[in-house]
Amino acid sequence: xxxxxxxxxxxxxxxxxxxxxxxxxxxxxxxxxxxxxxxxxxxxxxxxxxxxxxxxxxxxxxxxxxxxxxxxxxxxxxxxxxxxxxxxxxxxxxxxxxxxxxxxxxxxxxxxxxxxxxxxxxxxxxxxxxxxxxxxxxxxxxxxxxxxxxxxxxxxxxxxxxxxxxxxxxxxxxxxxxxxxxxxxxxxxxxxxxxxxxxxxxxxxxxxxxxxxxxxxxxxxxxxxxxxxxxxxxxxxxxxxxxxxxxxxxxxxxxxxxxxxxxxxxxxxxxxxxxxxxxxxxxxxxxxxxxxxxxxxxxxxxxxxxxxxxxxxxxxxxxxxxxxxxxxxxxxxxxxxxxxxxxxxxxxxxxxxxxxxxxxxxxxxxxxxxxxxxxxxxxxxxxxxxxxxxxxxxxxxxxxxxxxxxxxxxxxxxxxxxxxxxxxxxxxxxxxxxxxxxxxxxxxxxxxxxxxxxxxxxxxxxxxxxxxxxxxxxxxxxxxxxxxxxxxxxxxxxxxxxxxxxxxxxxxxxxxxxxxxxxxxxxxxxxxxxxxxxxxxxxxxxxxxxxxxxxxxxxxxxxxxxxxxxxxxxxxxxxxxxxxxxxxxxxxxxxxxxxxxxxxxxxxxxxxxxxxxxxxxxxxxxxxxxxxxxxxxxxxxxxxxxxxxxxxxxxxxxxx
Amino acid sequence: xxxxxxxxxxxxxxxxxxxxxxxxxxxxxxxxxxxxxxxxxxxxxxxxxxxxxxxxxxxxxxxxxxxxxxxxxxxxxxxxxxxxxxxxxxxxxxxxxxxxxxxxxxxxxxxxxxxxxxxxxxxxxxxxxxxxxxxxxxxxxxxxxxxxxxxxxxxxxxxxxxxxxxxxxxxxxxxxxxxxxxxxxxxxxxxxxxxxxxxxxxxxxxxxxxxxxxxxxxxxxxxxxxxxxxxxxxxxxxxxxxxxxxxxxxxxxxxxxxxxxxxxxxxxxxxxxxxxxxxxxxxxxxxxxx
Numbered sequence: 001x002x003x004x005x006x007x008x009x010x011x012x013x014x015x016x017x018x019x020x021x022x023x024x025x026x027x028x029x030x031x032x033x034x035x036x037x038x039x040x041x042x043x044x045x046x047x048x049x050x051x052x053x054x055x056x057x058x059x060x061x062x063x064x065x066x067x068x069x070x071x072x073x074x075x076x077x078x079x080x081x082x083x084x085x086x087x088x089x090x091x092x093x094x095x096x097x098x099x100x101x102x103x104x105x106x107x108x109x110x111x112x113x114x115x116x117x118x119x120x121x122x123x124x125x126x127x128x129x130x131x132x133x134x135x136x137x138x139x140x141x142x143x144x145x146x147x148x149x150x151x152x153x154x155x156x157x158x159x160x161x162x163x164x165x166x167x168x169x170x171x172x173x174x175x176x177x178x179x180x181x182x183x184x185x186x187x188x189x190x191x192x193x194x195x196x197x198x199x200x201x202x203x204x205x206x207x208x209x210x211x212x213x214x215x216x217x218x219x220x221x222x223x224x225x226x227x228x229x230x231x232x233x234x235x236x237x238x239x240x241x242x243x244x245x246x247x248x249x250x251x252x253x254x255x256x257x258x259x260x261x262x263x264x265x266x267x268x269x270x271x272x273x274x275x276x277x278x279x280x281x282x283x284x285x286x287x288x289x290x291x292x293x294x295x296x297x298x299x300x301x302x303x304x305x306x307x308x309x310x311x312x313x314x315x316x317x318x319x320x321x322x323x324x325x326x327x328x329x330x331x332x333x334x335x336x337x338x339x340x341x342x343x344x345x346x347x348x349x350x351x352x353x354x355x356x357x358x359x360x361x362x363x364x365x366x367x368x369x370x371x372x373x374x375x376x377x378x379x380x381x382x383x384x385x386x387x388x389x390x391x392x393x394x395x396x397x398x399x400x401x402x403x404x405x406x407x408x409x410x411x412x413x414x415x416x417x418x419x420x421x422x423x424x425x426x427x428x429x430x431x432x433x434x435x436x437x438x439x440x441x442x443x444x445x446x447x448x449x450x451x452x453x454x455x456x457x458x459x460x461x462x463x464x465x466x467x468x469x470x471x472x473x474x475x476x477x478x479x480x481x482x483x484x485x486x487x488x489x490x491x492x493x494x495x496x497x498x499x500x501x502x503x504x505x506x507x508x509x510x511x512x513x514x515x516x517x518x519x520x521x522x523x524x525x526x527x528x529x530x531x532x533x534x535x536x537x538x539x540x541x542x543x544x545x546x547x548x549x550x551x552x553x554x555x556x557x558x559x560x561x562x563x564x565x566x567x568x569x570x571x572x573x574x575x576x577x578x579x580x581x582x583x584x585x586x587x588x589x590x591x592x593x594x595x596x597x598x599x600x601x602x603x604x605x606x607x608x609x610x611x612x613x614x615x616x617x618x619x620x621x622x623x624x625x626x627x628x629x630x631x632x633x634x635x636x637x638x639x640x641x642x643x644x645x646x647x648x649x650x651x652x653x654x655x656x
Numbered sequence: 657x658x659x660x661x662x663x664x665x666x667x668x669x670x671x672x673x674x675x676x677x678x679x680x681x682x683x684x685x686x687x688x689x690x691x692x693x694x695x696x697x698x699x700x701x702x703x704x705x706x707x708x709x710x711x712x713x714x715x716x717x718x719x720x721x722x723x724x725x726x727x728x729x730x731x732x733x734x735x736x737x738x739x740x741x742x743x744x745x746x747x748x749x750x751x752x753x754x755x756x757x758x759x760x761x762x763x764x765x766x767x768x769x770x771x772x773x774x775x776x777x778x779x780x781x782x783x784x785x786x787x788x789x790x791x792x793x794x795x796x797x798x799x800x801x802x803x804x805x806x807x808x809x810x811x812x813x814x815x816x817x818x819x820x821x822x823x824x825x826x827x828x829x830x831x832x833x834x835x836x837x838x839x840x841x842x843x844x845x846x847x848x849x850x851x852x853x854x855x856x857x858x859x860x861x862x863x864x865x866x867x868x869x870x871x872x873x874x875x876x877x878x879x880x881x882x883x884x885x886x887x888x889x890x891x892x893x894x895x896x897x898x899x900x901x902x903x904x905x906x907x908x909x910x911x912x913x914x915x916x917x918x919x920x921x922x923x924x925x926x927x928x929x930x931x932x933x934x935x936x937x938x939x940x941x942x943x944x945x946x
Contacts, residue, residue, distance in 0.1 A: 028877045028878055028879045028890060029877070029878055029879065030878075030879045030881055031872075031874055031878045031879065031880055031881065032748070032749075032881045032883055033748075033868075033869075033872065033880050033881065033882060033883065034745040034748040034838060034840055034865075034866060034868075034869050034883055035745050035838075035840035035842070035882060035883070035884065036880055036882040036885075036887060036889055037840055037842055037908075038901050038904040038905055038908070039880055039889055039891070039901065040842075040889075041904055042897055042900050042901060042904065043889070043891070
């Protein structure tokens with residue numbers, strides 16, 4: 001046996017004043033009585049100096065000395081020296097979403113943390129341990145150390161995560177921490193709700209499950225999407241899973257920006273996964289919130305009909321996945337200036353799009369007076385100096401600073417199209433009649449998206465620092481392109497790309513994922529940081545925790561800014577604001593961008609532990625020596641018991 | 657102040673009240689047990705040669721032929737003997753016990769003197785310490801009060817038996833003996849009272865106790881000092897012992913009451929904190945109803 005804090009033994013000197021004070025003669029208070037007649041009669045029945053009374057004071061002294069001794073030894077933190085060699089230990093604490101499920105004795109994560117504390121408190125002297133919190137991205141919360149308070153503090157710092165678990169990554173990281181030492185062990189404290197076959201053939205790994213099988217119904221997916229072909233229509237897709245062997249009945253409540261939109265009654269068969277879609281028409285977006293309420297599991301039900309009427313048998317074990325959010329952006333509106341001597345088809349195509357604010361000029365504006373923040377469509381008319389704006393050029397008929405018009409190619413044959421580019425997505429020219437195409441000589445080499453078989457560009461991009469240019473040199477007046485379906489697709493793709501909305505942002509991401517969020521336009525305020533190259537934005541979690549994240553500005557290809565987050569481990573609605581000042585970070589402006597984060601993981605919704613290749617009995621044998629409570633704990637218990645004895649001895653003087 | 661200026665006024669009031677309540681039952685109105693030359697027939701006894709033939713009951717002799725002498729109850733003045741305990745236990749705590757006992761002594765004496773009875777007061781402790789001689793007449797109340805004021809409860813021990821013996825050695829004329837004491841005599845009180853009873857005294861016991869006698873309120877380590885003997889008792893008083901003390905005190909009180917009830921003696925038990933006037937009235941009402 002050894003002690004970790006030997007200096008604490010110096011506290012034993014307190015025994016001296018205790019002894020001195022105890023051997024001092026007790027001055028009894030003098031009380032006069034009329035007669036000791038009755039007292040004498042009492043003492044005749046029981047002598048005033050009985051055996052216990054005579055030994056009362058030495059017993060009390062001995063008890064107090066023992067109390068002091070136990071407290072001092074407990075403060076010295078004694079440890080038993082066992083014969084087994086010292087082992088390094090890495091404790092992996094599963095913090096995935098399923099660990100927030102509530103067992104009968106508490107949340108799973110709390111149970112796992114308590115188990116980890118017990119193990120840490122019982123670590124033999126010299127044994128080093130490390131703590132890893134494992135969700136989708138394992139995180140070392142405490143490196144190898146034998147300082148138990150640090151390990152306990154690290155356990156207390158671990159926060160639950162809504163992300164899905166990937167313990168295999170954590171085990172790999174733990175193995176790397178142990179290195180090549182054969183005396184290391186890895187203890188994975190988890191609920192076992194993952195495929196444990198990936199952890200086979202790891203003799204150093206022990207899996208300790210703190211969970212039992214619990215029924216759960218959860219939302220495993222929630223996305224709100226706008227129809228790319230019809231931005232006015234949107235759809236909310238919700239996936240629900242019943243991870244239990246019972247019928248489940250629940251209400252799915254949908255709210256858009258806080259207002260109740262739809263309530264659906266669900267009856268789910270055991271193990272059923274279902275998806276529901278909810279369409280919505282309109283340009284206005286908002287925050288969709290899907291929530292499962294009134295969940296009941298009926299063990300006696302044998303069909304959906306009987307499940308509706310059966311009495312509830314179990315409660316839903318995981319609250320976290322009963323709600324999900326999705327961000328439905330407003331349909332983007334674009335200002336478009338059409339400069340054309342007159343083409344009804346082009347004009348009607350643009351007017352048919354309700355998201356386009358169209359203005360038409362039949363001549364080039366005088367003095368290069370181009371409107372700002374607009375996309376310009378040049379049909380046939382081309383100014384000598386292209387404006388510093390995003391441009392869509394249709395059937396150019398004159399030279400400019402970007403190209404020279406050379407000749408006209410008749411009856412070209414379309415051959416190749418880059419279908420992966422946003423401009424030419426769903427763009428096919430196979431059955432389009434193309435009588436003539438203007439042949440252009442570009443001053444800088446363009447990016448060709450569609451071309452003839454001999455390489456003549458039919459659709460090309462001209463990158464510029466002052467605004468990209470999409471050039472379609474087909475002569476529309478002779479072609480039937482304007483009658484084809486592909487024409488409005490081309491126009492829509494081009495305008496979307498020129499507006500900088502070429503990439504569709506997911507309406508919700510899975511917890512634990514990183515996000516790159518395109519900040520809303522118009523955030524032209526000074527950057528938060530005084531260093532121009534490193535701008536920061538404020539990120540507020542659903543629970544209100546504010547942190548700073550970097551903002552990346554891509555000035556070459558796109559003037560917009562992108563906020564980059566780390567793993568978002570909390571489910572709910574996150575806010576990103578690049579306009580808030582550091583002096584008042586709590587003030588998140590109304591123009592803050594939203595990131596919807598959901599659990600959205602079927603394996604986290606399923607709270608039934610899978611079969612473990614390493615049984616718990618094995619873990620019991622590995623950590624038998626360390627899983628007990630530390631000696632100081634028992635010493636403190638002894639001190640309390642002794643204190644009770646002393647209290648009893650003291651009270652005997654008052655109450656017999 | 658033992659006897660405040662209005663004390664005599666209160667005594668007068670008590671005297672009137674006592675006459676109203678106990679008319680024909682108290683003190684001089686009572687017939688003595690002595691037979692003699694009174695006018696009220698008492699009983700018969702056999703005639704002896706030489707006896708006065710005037711007392712022969714000729715009617716009985718004429719009817720039955722028996723010679724019986726008629727006896728008459730003799731009317732005498734009642735003698736009231738007031739035995740006041742002057743031991744240290746009567747001066748316990750605030751001395752209120754001794755104070756009240758002296759006031760009661762004066763009150764009873766005044767009532768007796770007002771009825772033309774004879775009274776005598778004796779200060780007792782280990783024996784008879786002092787005596788106010790037998791006297792009669794209302795004017796003797798002031799000397800009695802002076803006598804009582806000079807008394808102090810400083811006597812070291814209580815021996816009721818020795819006090820009674822010394823009292824009886826003086827061959828007092830039987831009458832009513834009122835004992836004012838806390839009766840905390842280690843030797844007990846029955847033997848002493850028996851002696852008085854055997855000597856033909858009517859007894860009235862006035863037992864006073866201090867509230868702390870009934871409820872000591874002590875807990876923990878303490879040195880108990882007996883006021884009379886000075887004996888020191890070191891002990892640790894527990895709640896259990898307190899309960900036992902209360903039980904013994906209650907038994908002691910009951911034994912006094914039982915003794916008086918058995919021999920048809922008057923008994924008044926009171927706390928020393930009781931009001932003097934109400935205590936006297938209560939005492940007399942109880943005597944009237946007994």
